[in-house]
Amino acid sequence: xxxxxxxxxxxxxxxxxxxxxxxxxxxxxxxxxxxxxxxxxxxxxxxxxxxxxxxxxxxxxxxxxxxxxxxxxxxxxxxxxxxxxxxxxxxxxxxxxxxxxxxxxxxxxxxxxxx
Amino acid sequence: xxxxxxxxxxxxxxxxxxxxxxxxxxxxxxxxxxxxxxxxxxxxxxxxxxxxxxxxxxxxxxxxxxxxxxxxxxxxxxxxxxxxxxxxxxxxxxxxxxxxxxxxxxxxxxxxxx
Numbered sequence: 001x002x003x004x005x006x007x008x009x010x011x012x013x014x015x016x017x018x019x020x021x022x023x024x025x026x027x028x029x030x031x032x033x034x035x036x037x038x039x040x041x042x043x044x045x046x047x048x049x050x051x052x053x054x055x056x057x058x059x060x061x062x063x064x065x066x067x068x069x070x071x072x073x074x075x076x077x078x079x080x081x082x083x084x085x086x087x088x089x090x091x092x093x094x095x096x097x098x099x100x101x102x103x104x105x106x107x108x109x110x111x112x113x114x115x
Numbered sequence: 116x117x118x119x120x121x122x123x124x125x126x127x128x129x130x131x132x133x134x135x136x137x138x139x140x141x142x143x144x145x146x147x148x149x150x151x152x153x154x155x156x157x158x159x160x161x162x163x164x165x166x167x168x169x170x171x172x173x174x175x176x177x178x179x180x181x182x183x184x185x186x187x188x189x190x191x192x193x194x195x196x197x198x199x200x201x202x203x204x205x206x207x208x209x210x211x212x213x214x215x216x217x218x219x220x221x222x223x224x225x226x227x228x229x
Contacts, residue, residue: 004158034216043204043221044159049214057214093158095217102147102208102215106158 002028004096006107013084013114021079021110023094029074030096034104035067038091050077084114117142121205121220128195128227136190136223138179138205146207148172148181148188149217153202162190162203195227 003026013019023033032051036044048064050056050071058064066088068080077096081088091111095104121138128134140146150162150172163172168183177192188205205220 032214041222043219044217046216046218049216095159097215103161104215104217106151106160108156108158 002096002098002105004030004094004105004107006092006094006110008110009108010111011113013112015085015114016083018080018082019084019112021081021092021094021112023077023079023096023107025075025096025098025105028096028098028105030077031074031099032097033071033077034095034097035069035077035079036093036095038093038109040091044093047079081112084112086114088112089114117146117207117209117218119205119207119218119220121203121223123221124202124224126223126225128225130197130227130229131194132227134190134192134195134199134225136203136205136225138188138190138220140186140188140205140207142186142207142209144209146209148179149206149208150177150179150188150190151204151206151219153204153222155201159204195225197227197229200225200227
């Protein structure tokens with residue numbers, strides 16, 4: 001089946017620094033990738049939708065200048081958390097789908113801790 | 116707006132017990148409905164889906180029927196196993212939304228004891 005990887009699986013950074021999370025589709029071309037945030041014991045909250053080669057579409061309430069999303073190729077999307085603060089600590093999950101398919105394939109997630 | 120509501124967990128069952136996890140939805144159009152499962156340390160996996168009213172999705176012994184009249188998509192399994200222990204998410208996708216973005220319920224943790 002389709003495989004999506006994320007790197008790193010966990011990261012600890014200091015407040016004020018930036019951290020980049022990668023999402024890769026390993027065996028298919030992902031025309032659309034999604035970034036979610038999951039709080040403990042809570043649901044996945046969609047942050048943004050990105051289509052290859054175009055700007056991401058952010059959900060209401062998500063700061064686009066803080067959460068920079070790049071989808072420069074059909075197999076890679078990155079999420080950069082800029083000037084991270086402790087409240088940005090969370091579990092970030094990406095998913096990907098190919099053209100003409102509704103099904104999303106999920107990465108294993110990245111645990112971000114900001115100290 | 117669109118939303119998904121599912122029962123809170125954790126749900127704790129003995130092996131071979133019957134499972135029901137309730138899920139109801141609110142949607143403006145005609146959504147597709149999904150159940151995803153997240154095993155410990157792994158990403159979400161699609162468990163089953165239904166794209167129109169009265170459709171029944173099934174996989175690995177799990178079933179769910181798309182009930183438009185009650186706006187529900189309850190997950191059932193006749194005999195659970197320890198290996199079914201995971202978090203289950205109900206989700207919807209508006210068919211009119213070309214991005215196919217998903218709206219998730221809060222998730223229900225299932226613990227199956229031997």
